[in-house]
Amino acid sequence: MSGYIRRSIEMQLNKLSKGFPVIMITGSRQVGKTTLLNNLQKTKKEKINYVSLDNLSVRALAIDDPEMFLERYKAPLIIDEFQYAPNLLSYIKMIVDKKRQEHLENKKIQSTGLYYLTGSQVFHTMKNISESLAGRVGILELYPLSSREIENKKDEIFLPEYEMLVKREKTDKVDIDKLYEKILKGSYPELYSNSNIDCKDFFETYIKTYIERDIRELINVKDETKFLKFIESVAVRTGQELNINDIANSIEINNMTASNWLSILVSTGLVYLLQPYSNNNVARIVKRPKIYFMDTGLACYLAGYMDSITLEKSAFNGAILETYVITEIIKSFSNQGLDSRKYLYYYRDNNGKEIDLLIFYNNTVYPIEIKKSYNPGKQAIKNFDVTEKFGMNIGNGGVICLSKDIFPLDKKNNLIPIELL
16 A cells, blocks of 8 residues: 555545634644645645744744744645644734634635644643634544555444444454454554555654654653653553553652653543543442553554564453554544544443443443454343443444454344454
8 A cells, every 4th residue: 555545534624624714633643644734735726835843943933933934834824743833823813813804804815724733742732722712723633544544445433323333334354363463553654655664663763753752842751761661561551441550660650750641642642541431320430541552553562562473362462452442433533523532431330340432422322342252242241231320322232343244142232343443
């Protein structure tokens, strides 16, 4: 595979560009933010200018003289790596408000799709944006490629409703060996657009660049080796409940430092925290989130797995499979412009009942289990009855597994082939 890989989020990007003056695309390094906007440049009728704040002289101008910067680089404008000059926001706001007023007087004057901003420090950037451009900005979060994007298949939000599953196009059939090969490779676009790149070399360079640029920008890490060990310690815990004390003890740092460093992994898009679900009808709920690396290939590299056979036979195989499934579902929501944090949770109570994933959509809850098995059986859905306490509609549930076809476990729940993600 080579060349541009079509992103499912393009439709939402085009939609937002017609409704908002500013569009912000967040996401970790190398997920394809710049490539996505470069493709937008080619497809839009009007010319869209481009500037990157990775260029130190351009960055200095943006920081020292933002008015001159925005005069030199006129809208419509893509500003790449915008987080380096957040002071631009107030000046962009003034330009946007002026254009909106001019548009009211003359409809030919463009007041939407003026600025396209990208940033790889998600929450820091979004906090500034939300405060400065409230009501003026549309925000999209871009993750590494989904399996459907890799195979150029139609991408929609994943719901285990039977009627939706039977209409959903499957991705390429995979046996257990091919599945773990896919998991080991991960989903960064460069690994699919450049056939000459080696996965190990890519991840090694990625981590080096990440620490040298994002981490040094955000915090003063005196011991970069210890920070790398921290990332590795988090990677081997993907798919597990967060235990800061355990992580901190494993690399001999205090809990506050571990919490701060984890927030950096989250804010730069490497790690996702899946929150536990609770409401007033359910007592004794475990309150710790679960950790998921947003790219399985990077998690495997950091955890020390270099071949898919070893990975599949290891004690890590279940957690990394769960990570793969959860992240694919997260991407399915994000690619439709939806904030997955509003829709996706997990369940665990002090009685030991656990459900891997709960999808809340349209006042309906959909319970999901994930199993590395061809026929998990009804035992896999034994905890689904806890959803009856939630006080909302209960949709079809499912067990995502290695089953060849959709197969009923009972009237409400099915085995779901992993190819339907």
